[in-house]
Amino acid sequence: AQTVTQSQPEMSVQEAETVTLSCTYDTSESDYYLFWYKQPPSRQMILVIRQEAYKQQNATENRFSVNFQKAAKSFSLKISDSQLGDAAMYFCAYRREDFGNEKLTFGTGTRLTIIP
Amino acid sequence: DSGVTQTPKHLITATGQRVTLRCSPRSGDLSVYWYQQSLDQGLQFLIQYYNGEERAKGNILERFSAQQFPDLHSELNLSSLELGDSALYFCASSISGGWDTQYFGPGTRLTVL
Numbered sequence: 001a002q003t004v005t006q007s008q009p010e011m012s013v014q015e016a017e018t019v020t021l022s023c024t025y026d027t028s029e030s031d032y033y034l035f036w037y038k039q040p041p042s043r044q045m046i047l048v049i050r051q052e053a054y055k056q057q058n059a060t061e062n063r064f065s066v067n068f069q070k071a072a073k074s075f076s077l078k079i080s081d082s083q084l085g086d087a088a089m090y091f092c093a094y095r096r097e098d099f100g101n102e103k104l105t106f107g108t109g110t111r112l113t114i115i116p
Numbered sequence: 117d118s119g120v121t122q123t124p125k126h127l128i129t130a131t132g133q134r135v136t137l138r139c140s141p142r143s144g145d146l147s148v149y150w151y152q153q154s155l156d157q158g159l160q161f162l163i164q165y166y167n168g169e170e171r172a173k174g175n176i177l178e179r180f181s182a183q184q185f186p187d188l189h190s191e192l193n194l195s196s197l198e199l200g201d202s203a204l205y206f207c208a209s210s211i212s213g214g215w216d217t218q219y220f221g222p223g224t225r226l227t228v229l
Binding site: 035037042043044045046047050091101102103104105106108109 | 118147149151158159160161164171172174204206208210217218219220222223225
């Protein structure tokens with residue numbers, strides 16, 4: 001079974017600085033998708049960024065970027081120029097590339113605090 | 117706003133009772149997923165429906181059931197409720213098939229007293 005591990009339960013960063021959240025996963029599949037979701041205090045789950053395993057290029061979305069290391073099964077999220085609105089729980093998630101088995105497997109989350 | 121709606125937002129009930137949670141997917145999405153978020157179990161996949169048919173099942177208890185209707189909205193039924201069923205229940209939807217993303221609703225907070 002696939003597992004997703006987020007080893008940092010909590011992280012903090014000064015406003016305007018850069019922070020990296022770690023995620024590792026275990027799978028025997030070669031094709032899959034990886035996601036970072038953000039859950040602010042409102043509890044809404046918001047997609048931050050996604051990565052297809054067959055793409056070597058790391059995904060970027062404005063201030064958010066990933067470092068995808070397929071061989072190491074690592075998928076870290078970098079947040080640049082951190083803002084107060086970035087404070088949230090961040091969940092790493094894995095999904096197989098399998099029509100009919102599209103469930104997301106989540107890590108335990110990292111709580112990110114932004115220090116003004 | 118993801119376009120996925122869930123009702124009710126909050127639900128408080130007693131042990132042994134039965135409740136129904138409702139989800140309307142984004143326009144055009146055929147798949148609906150249910151997830152449970154609890155303090156001890158984290159975010160766990162419960163069940164997926166695609167165009168009215170059950171497609172995948174996760175760690176869903178026998179006391180729980182779901183269905184997807186012809187208009188594609190879905191309901192999650194929880195019966196014989198126990199204290200441990202208190203959690204945030206999310207519905208997500210996607211077009212399904214190929215490269216697609218699951219968009220989450222705001223969740224229903226269930227409290228069992």
